[in-house]
Amino acid sequence: MVNPEHVQKGGTMKNFIFVICTVFMMALTAGCGGGGGGSGGGSGTLEVSGVAAAGAPLVGTVTLKDSSAQTRQRSATIANDGAYSLDVTGLTAPFLVQATGVAGNSNYTLYSMASGAGTCNINPLTNLALTMANAGQDLSGFFASPTPTKMQTLSIALHAASMTVQNKFALLFTLVGASPVDIITDPFQANSQGLDLLFDLAAFNISNGNLSITNRSNGSVILPATAINNGLITGSISSNMLAVFKVSGTVKTSAGTGISSVTVTATGSLSPKVKTDTNGNYSLSLPIGSYILRASQSGYTFTPSSIPVSVSSANLSGKDFTAVSTATGYTVSGAVKTATGAGIPGVTVLLTGTTTKTSTTGSNGTYSFTDVTNGSYTLTASLSGYSFSTIPVTVNNSNATGQNVTGTTTGTCNTLSISPASNTFPPGIGSGSVTVTADSSCQWAPPVSNSAWLTASAVTSNSGGTVNYSLTANTSNSSRNGQITIGPKIFNVTQEAQSCTFSIFPSANLGVSSAGASGNVNLTAASSATGGSAPNCAWVAVSNNSDWIIITGANSGSGDQTISYTVLPNTGNSQRTGTITIAGKTFTVTQAEVGVTGTWNGTLNIPGAGYTGCISQTVPFSLALSEDAAKNITGYTSNSRTISSGNRSGNSINVTLNTDWGSRGPYVWTWNGTNTITGSMAYICYSLDTGAILSEGTETFSVTRN
Known part of the structure; x- marks a missing residue:
């Protein structure tokens, strides 16, 4: 019998419609690092570090929060150069990072996000990308009360947002001489060059879900206010609102030798500094203005002492410095070796000339004299059992290196033999x-x-004896050869290269939801040389499905490492499996297909079936359903009718309807993999007067997701 509270009046008849539909909902699983560790894996401390700057380094504090259910946090004071470092050992990745402080007389609160241990810079671009990942909403509220699920969602969305930022501002990057690959993990310095110069010159203003960029010096608009809540930056960039030019030159000796690692500083509205390359070349990117260039490095003076430059409308070159050494004493160094190249330890080396100095060779036969003044010298060596060559040495305003002496054994040793020979x-x-x-x-x-x-042990004898020797572990990937000189004989030693073995944990992530997730794989390297840790065992990590599995951390290195990855959302209607190959090991990712989630609405046409009072009508209805990990289905309609049992196989939904007058079915409904479910429903018409069933049956339906 039908429950009267579900009776709908229509003349003298009541028409009951029982409509059941099923909605799939995939279980959202977060792909955090194994064991709850933010970047767990090899032994030792795990750190998140980087530079916090907005042009000038931030003077303030960096605070990090993890993704555990009970949020844990770490804080550190930012160093003078903007650098910071935080110990994240035992914390759960990903990490939300906030930098608060002052730069250039302005207060800043900037955000960034780290997928695991490693580099995480904090600057206006990382703040912009993370705000875009957060649908344009201010991040302060979420930072105050983060949740693990939202942390995972932001970490996934951040990748696409970062790519959008990097593509949108390519013209600005070129202008300041920057070519970022990853705005969060790239090497970064607060030195008013590259990206940091962009932050010096341009203000990135975010307010109420809108971004605008203005020239700091004159307020001209580089990017008018544009919405960033849809993951896009649609406004047009006016790069001509920033004027930046190159100023370049060399630092060399009077003989034309380039001096590397000389610091060249431009003092003006900004004070950027760069170092010369191995050939003594330097290049500075500078906005319009007047500057004074100066070169500095210990042990040198420079001519001229300064170079004034005026940057106005073109690049400037030829701003060259000549380096003059200020050293008053120089170094004479070299080695004492046998004819076969073996270093001879314990040799007394005498340098005579303007001054007289004595040194003794070390275990590898090397020696060194310091504070040697200009002049001509003679180098002699002595050790019992050897004769040595004598060499002249000249010191003239520079170090004299490579002053090598050859030693040969003395005495008659034609009968000496060794066993074994190798x-x-x-x-x-x-x-x-x-x-x-x-x-x-x-x-x-x-x-x-x-x-x-x-x-080799220092054994000396006038007759036979024993030479003992020892060798350290070979932790390189190449075999090596050594020699021990014993009188006129050479004893050869070959040591095999280490062999490396690798293991990964976990070996698979089989529970990634269609929404995507971030995670970590712990790589452990072992060496046959040590039986344990293997810092020189090199590895490479490659995503074999790089269109949806992205390696977000290091993809090559040596020794133990944590490999971070992000799985992008699956928008298809099929489960997919992909792999990452790490040091020859396969890490498998299985991701669920996109689920039927939300609410479906549709209408159903009930036929009159030829009975008086059982009228034809179009009935609207709404459906909401869910599916567990085993694809078992529960759900209800708008009038709270439920599914007594249900499951899904592919796109077929098999359900039995639980009604007031007993279970109906089973029914097989069809899902198109995205927005529509089609199938059939049960209906019944009966007489209020007699209670007799006038008509019952099934009708097809089609419902569409809101």
């Missing part, structure tokens, strides 16, 4: 011995190794 070792720590046989007339010198990793 040995080969695996990559780990090793040791061995060589048996020396000689007659009493052979005065053979202490054994000498030509490699720092191969050490």
